[in-house]
Amino acid sequence: MxxxxxxxxxxxxxxxxxxxxxxxxxxxxxxxxxxxxxxxxxxxxxLATVAGKLLSERESSLTPCDITxxxxxxxxxxxxxxxxxxxxxxxxxxxxxxxxxxxxxxxxxxxxxxxxxxxxxEHSQTPNAAxxxxxxxxxxxxxxxxxxxxxxxxxxxxxxxxxxxxxxxxxxxxxxxxxxxxxxxxxxxxxxxxxxxxxxxxxxxxxxxxxxxxxxxxxxxxxxxxxxxxxxxxxxxxxxxxxxxxxxxxxxxxxxxxxxxxxxxxxxxxxxxxxxxxxxxxxxxxxxxxxxxxxxxxxxxxxxxxxxxxxxxxxxxxxxxxxxxxxxxxxxxxxxxxxxxxxxxxxxxxxxxxxxxxxxxxxxxxxxxxxxxxxxxxxxxxxxxxxxxxxxxxxxxxxxxxxxxxxxxxxxxxxxxxxxLFVEIPQNATVGSLKRTVLEAVTAILGRGLRVGVLLQGKKVRDDSKTLRQAGISHGEELDNLGFTLEPNPTQAPAPLTSPEDPHLLQPSDAIEPLSRIPPANPTADQGASDATPQPVLLTFIANCPESDHDSVHSPADVSYLDKTTANSRALVPVVPPMDVEALAVVPLRKPRHSEMVQRRIRRPFTVAEVEALVQAVEKLGTGRWRDVKLRAFENAKHRTYVDLKDKWKTLVHTARISPQQRRGEPVPQELLDRVLSAHAYWSQQQARLQVKPPPAETCLLL
DNA sequence: ATTAGGG
DNA sequence: CCCTAAT
Incomplete structure (x- = not known):
């Protein structure tokens, strides 16, 4: 369950x-x-911002708060x-x-x-803050x-x-x-x-x-x-x-x-x-x-x-x-x-x-x-x-x-x-582990310096060694009465925080790492972190990113650049220093990380003109020669790879076969679609022939 | 690096 | 568009 x-x-x-x-x-x-x-x-x-405050002044006050x-x-x-x-x-x-x-x-x-x-x-600095x-x-x-x-x-x-x-x-x-x-x-x-x-x-x-x-x-x-x-x-x-x-x-x-x-x-x-x-x-x-x-x-x-x-x-x-x-x-x-x-x-x-x-x-x-x-x-x-x-x-x-x-x-x-946050934990896990898990999730955000308390029916569950079941925290039970509290952690020194003003330094690093470790919370948590990267850079980039087909080339590159940046920022937290780019490559574990940062290329719908060019090229070269098609018709369109062209052709064929009502996006002239079909039919036939031909020859010989 | 296909 | 497998 x-x-x-x-x-x-x-x-x-x-x-x-x-x-x-x-x-x-x-x-x-x-x-x-x-x-x-x-x-x-x-x-x-x-959070980072808040966290900074909280942690830095935590003496002033984090007290356990009881929802109940x-x-x-x-x-x-x-x-x-x-x-x-x-x-x-x-x-x-x-x-x-x-x-x-x-x-x-x-x-x-x-x-x-x-x-x-x-x-x-309540943590307020401003007296008036209503x-x-x-x-x-x-x-x-x-x-x-x-x-x-x-x-x-x-x-x-x-x-x-x-x-x-x-x-x-x-x-x-x-x-x-x-x-x-x-x-x-x-x-x-x-x-x-x-x-x-x-x-x-x-x-x-x-x-x-x-x-x-x-x-x-x-x-x-x-x-x-x-x-x-x-x-x-x-x-x-x-x-x-x-x-x-x-x-x-x-x-x-x-x-x-x-x-x-x-x-x-x-x-x-x-x-x-x-x-x-x-x-x-x-x-x-x-x-x-x-x-x-x-x-x-x-x-x-x-x-x-x-x-x-x-x-x-x-x-x-x-x-x-x-x-x-x-x-x-x-x-x-x-x-x-x-x-x-x-x-x-x-x-x-x-x-x-x-x-x-x-x-x-x-x-x-x-x-x-x-x-x-x-x-x-x-x-x-x-x-x-x-x-x-x-x-x-x-x-x-x-x-x-x-x-x-x-x-x-x-x-x-x-x-x-x-x-x-999502926390997934076995029922036979201990309360202590539950606390830790929650804490991990929370600290990932707030930084260290807080501890988590567990409240069951309004009462603190202090025995960390009890299993959840023993403590009465089990499915179908009084989960509704279960609460968690944030309390200052006397023993743990707050992690050095970036000044509140500089929250973002904090979060990427801090938040991400820990969160990623949390099982269930993961997906959500994990992802969230970097995207928000509100980095001005990112924003700027996007803004500048030209939408025209020509510059498309840049975008991918830029994106990757950004990603790397992000990655590095993240790397800060992890064990590997950001600078060790080389090292990173060596460490297998890091790679995945990196790859995860890769952003999907931006979508660039084909224009009618492009379709036209594609159709024309395929008519001439046939399917199966996407590299040539690319060279011939999209030499200058850096953002169109032969794979893209192949995919586009695939979709074009599909589009041509479905009813106009089912088509979406910028309508492709029927004329082109017709050509697509005929070209597709033609080349398919050719292909078939090539494959069938040899056999016949052999057959003949054999016979 | 390309091509073919599934997703 | 992405991802893979197979070339």
Whole structure:
């Protein structure tokens, strides 16, 4: 049996979206992975920054936080809500049935935990910092779970993780009926879910009003007027809104948000153009975050899936997703979505925070969930840094904008959530090992210096030598009452952290290595890390990357370059020093690493002209002589390899055979397709002849 | 390095 | 487009 448990830690505050979960089995791993990694980076960025703070000041305060405690206050309400949910949520039961996690027949030994987040104790530097806001919708929903949704979890955990999606629940409950319907409940196919995600995000964000943090107000929040929701549409705001003054930004969103969003979904996300500079880049590097979605989806459906199968389902989902990547639209959409979730924000409290306490909060919240951008507010002109590294930005270049002054980035973090983590551990493992496993995952993000505590039914499980089973932590048991805490680790000295301002140094190295070792968390975690590489370089590169067919040559090269860079940065952590490039080659283990960094070539659809040239060449040379075809017709198109041409021909033949309605992409003139067919037929015949001919000769001879 | 095919 | 196997 495989159990999954999602652990929510505390709540308020700074939260980082969960890490996307990517199956190893998924094909196209490289690219996917890469993307994920990037996404994750985003999260890590933030974390790194926060971590720096936390660790450096940890004396000040990490105290164990007990989710249970947090949620208790709301128990009553929750119960009520839960009932409502039950009624409102259609999905609830479905998943249940599918799951089949009921019995222990399967008797698997693995318990899979998913840490959605950890909440640190309030950690605030800014006195005034009214609030922290959730980094993403997801988180939001998570919060909700923690707060309001606790009962749900408790009630259902026994068998499964619950069925309805958090988001869904949230949506159903909190959104105005209309929105809920449209975004969550009625989803059809793929697109809807995504959209739903967005909307939900928005809604969630809305909820994250300061009030949200007071449990008592939950109900009120639920009842929040549509107005709020609409404003939420912020969720739909174009992801890239760098450098756009918040103030100006908000209004826009309200009006044309939808538009932006849609565009956002477009392949090139032209929508991004509207906003900032880097935006374009980010958008163009669409594939950077497919995973995110996964994460989102996973989260969304997390509860929906039966425990047992949840795991499997997730995996499957992941796997299944691959196909989606092929679809441009899907891919982009997803990415975008992902990105959006990975939003992180920072409040620049610097001096005169024009916004009132509440105001600030709101602003932060309304920050569009997209792009993992961090919102940074400078005294009078709030600035949104680009997501890949809000933190990074501040540290590196972007900072410049605010740098002139002695702007300091001050974060007021009431709490933060660590991206969800997956932990898989045998039931007969010891509590100690469970702790370590979780710790490993967490420290990967926060750095060393923290330790993990395990709470079972609100009580600390101190005996590390007990097995989980002995401790009562086993599948179907009180997993719902299981909690983890983050505590300062007196014995462990915090790993030297890069200054908070320089988070990205921290994460790539720190985060990745450890995470990769964590079994289940792996895919997700692993990948996420590098992709987020918000490295300006990357962004820049992408931006500069010419789209024209000619320069295509550069892109691959550049990409590889970047990859290497990334690799090296990673290498920092590992044993092998970055400089030992040579050594790396020698060490077999490293190689894989390297290769994993390889990014899939960018897709460059053939233009009609190219097709024409290809057809012509093949007509003349025949199939099977791709090198010649390449030389003849694509000599100068460095980015078209003979393999590409061969593949293209293959697809052309296929295209020519299917009905026009089934064709996608830039339509190829029928005339060309006809030629393709005839040429294909002709050369196929020739080929056949060649093969058949010899025999006859022999036959004759023999006869 | 090419070619052929499956994914 | 990627990946492999076989040339």
């Amino acid at each position: 495989v159990l999954q448990k999602r652990l929510d830690y505390g709540s308020s505050g700074y939260q980082v979206p969960a890490m996307p979960h990517v199956p190893r089995s998924a094909r196209g791993k490289r690219s996917v992975r890469k993307k994920v990694e990037n996404n994750q980076m985003c999260a890590f960025d933030l 405690g947090t949620s208790n206050p709301t128990t009553e309400k929750d119960t009520v809500k839960q009932e409502q949910l039950d009624n409102e949520k259609p999905f609830k039961t479905e998943a249940f049935d599918q799951g089949g996690c009921d019995d222990g027949t399967l008797g698997s030994e693995i318990i899979l935990y998913r840490l959605d987040s950890y909440t640190s104790k 609030a922290s806001s959730p980094a993403s919708a997801f988180i939001k929903s998570d919060n909700k779970d923690v707060f309001a949704g606790e009962s749900i979890i408790r009630g259902e955990f026994g068998h499964s993780l619950g069925t309805s999606t958090t988001a869904q629940k949230c949506g159903a409950r909190r959104c105005s009926p209309g929105s809920v319907e449209s975004c969550v409940c009625e989803g059809d196919g793929i697109k809807t879910p995504l959209q739903a995600e967005r909307r939900i995000t928005g809604n969630l964000i809305a909820w994250s009003s300061p009030d949200m943090y007071s449990l008592e107000d939950l109900m009120d929040l639920d009842a929040k007027p549509p107005a709020l929701v609409s404003s939420d549409s912020s969720a739909e705001v174009p992801p890239c809104r760098d450098h756009v003054p918040y103030n100006s930004f908000v209004p826009k969103r309200r009006d044309g948000m939808k538009f932006s969003v849609d565009r956002d979904d477009d392949e090139n996300s032209s929508g991004c153009t509207n906003s900032g500079t880097i935006t374009t880049n980010a958008c163009k590097a669409p594939c950077i975050g497919d995973r995110r979605i996964k994460k989102l989806l996973a989260s969304k459906y997390w509860k929906a899936a039966p425990t047992m199968s949840t795991d499997g389902e997730l995996s499957n989902t992941d796997v299944e997703m691959k196909p989606f990547f092929r679809s441009r639209r899907m891919s982009c959409t997803r990415q975008r979505t992902q990105r959006s979730s990975f939003k992180r924000r920072k409040l620049f409290e610097r001096c005169s925070m024009s916004a009132s306490d509440g105001g600030i909060f709101r602003e932060g919240i309304s920050n569009p969930p997209g792009k993992g951008g961090i919102k940074v507010e400078a005294s009078d002109s709030p600035v949104t840094l680009h997501g890949a590294n809000g933190a990074l930005s501040s540290a590196t270049g972007q900072k410049s904008s605010c740098e002139s002054g002695d702007y300091q980035v001050k974060l007021s973090i009431k709490s933060f959530k660590v991206p969800e």
